[in-house]
Amino acid sequence: MEEKKLLEIKDLSVTYKVEDGIVYAVNDLNLVVHNKETLGFVGETGAGKTTTAMAIMRLIPSPPGEITKGQIIFDGEDLLQKSQRQMRSILGQDISMIFQDPMTSLNPAMTVGDQIVEMLLLHKSVNKKQAWEEACQMLELVGIKRERAKDYPHQFSGGMKQRVVIAIALACSPKLIIADEPTTALDVTIQAQVMDLMRDLKHKLGTSMILITHDLGIVAEICDKVAIMYAGGVVEYASKEKLYNEPAHPYTKGLFNSIPKLDVDEEWLEEIDGLPPEPTEVIPGCAFSPRCSKCMEICKQKKPGITYLDDDHYVRCFLYEKQAEGGAAE
């Protein structure tokens, strides 16, 4: 695999102003996506996954949202320094997005063909007729007959709509696709079809992908790297194999423990005690410390830094920081 960095997020923080304070949606987030790689972005609802995605696309509604610090380096350039106009030519062309709910992510008053054409006309120097032809080809690529280009979204089923959404996202062969829980709203059988389709097309077109999900099964199936998110930050980042075989962060371990085991007859599923912090809360120490079974004094006072356990495996946890410094194992 070619290990060239396509996207690197450094110390990204995003806040939202709300009536009763400031929501710290993303805090000091660090992330790398290499070329042709699929990164799984895992975390609970409200962990800041979608906000991060919207930040990459610079589509955070402002106000109330604001990117307060950090860098988002895409293809060697910091997206946060780009003008709106420059961003518009990057969106769709280099970075495109697949939203969670195909029922609502297509414009109900436009034919699906026209919605693909819109994308092509924005970024490619083609006329309308060529764009329509390309749109039909895109539909065929995602397994929809070209005659259906003239149909409206309500004439498609959920799975078919998500195929159309994928066709739109891939129309300009972007370098990076951000898929925000692309299968959550679909039936299980359709989920598998759509996932397979996405994986095939990704290989065919050589795109990188950020796959936002809370389904560890999907991650195991198609991701190369995984970032585990908790309360607005990445607590652990590793290759899929490392993460599944040697999870390091107590939260990651807790997540894997909570997956039901087929070979054990369990009455209760393992759970992580407590709830994620309120996003308006300012926690001086590690955000996970109130729920962590291995919590130490220092965890409540200071935020843990990044500790590299391996070249492609980092964790934000004092357990490992100490280990790395003093060599004194837990």
Place this chain on the structure above:
Amino acid sequence: MLKYIGKRLLYLILVLLGVSFIVFTLLYISPGNPAKIILGEAATPEALAALEEQLGLNDPFLVRYFNYLKGIVFELDLGTSYNTGRAVLDEILAVFPNTVTLAASAIVIAVMVGVTLGIISAVKQYSIIDNLVMVFALIGTSVPIFWLGIMMIVLFSVKLHLLPPSGYGTFAQMIMPAVALGLQSTAMIARMTRSSMLEVIRMDYVKTARAKGQKEIVVIMKHVFRNALIPIITVVGLQFGQLLGGAMLTEMVFSIPGLGRLIIDSISMRDYPVVQGGVLFVATCFSLVNLVVDLLYAVVDPKITKS
């Protein structure tokens, strides 16, 4: 599509039947003997009896109603005015163009201003502009037209001598009535546009459009406004229908010889056939405008015709 139109037309006929029945009944039970109105208080009982017989006033209610309907359907005959002796339809058609011109100017102003304000308001939700527009809309919906009309006359005609206070015919004479009449509709349309846009503006497909790298103005017009249209068209249609029939106050204040004034004058003169015909005519216009609105739905929303 044909089935859709056919269904709408059927509804239209049913509505008009209902309206004609209600209007006819109301006037039937209202006090006052038409024969007396025509002949005056000094008429002899014999003359009254003869005229009552001639007008069919002694027939049972339903017979009279069906005779009335028959006249409308087969001869386009809405009756004869007691007052002038002319056919009601002629009376109506003589003044109706004035009302149409007034209503059309008012609705054009209302749509242009109302939709623009509504879009700006929605895009800049909670901003100062948004708040100002909403205050304007609140005032616009609550100010009575006759008061506004009189105030405008006082300011622009009496004090500033800019516009003629009343009458009909010239462009200058149309400005104040059209603005006064259109204000309420402007406010309603602005509100409806704003709320309808806000409902759409957070939809995922709007995000999809932005994620395509589309310009914000195109996102707003092509993806948001287009999908917010149905409630806006509905309110515009209702407002226009109302303006056609409800310009009465404006017509009175600015002395415009229109349909509203004809109906009011006829009520005070107990000229029942003109009142009946006038109301029925207004109801027909209202229903026709709504028919057009229904047909526009089908153009705007592919779900209506395609499924």
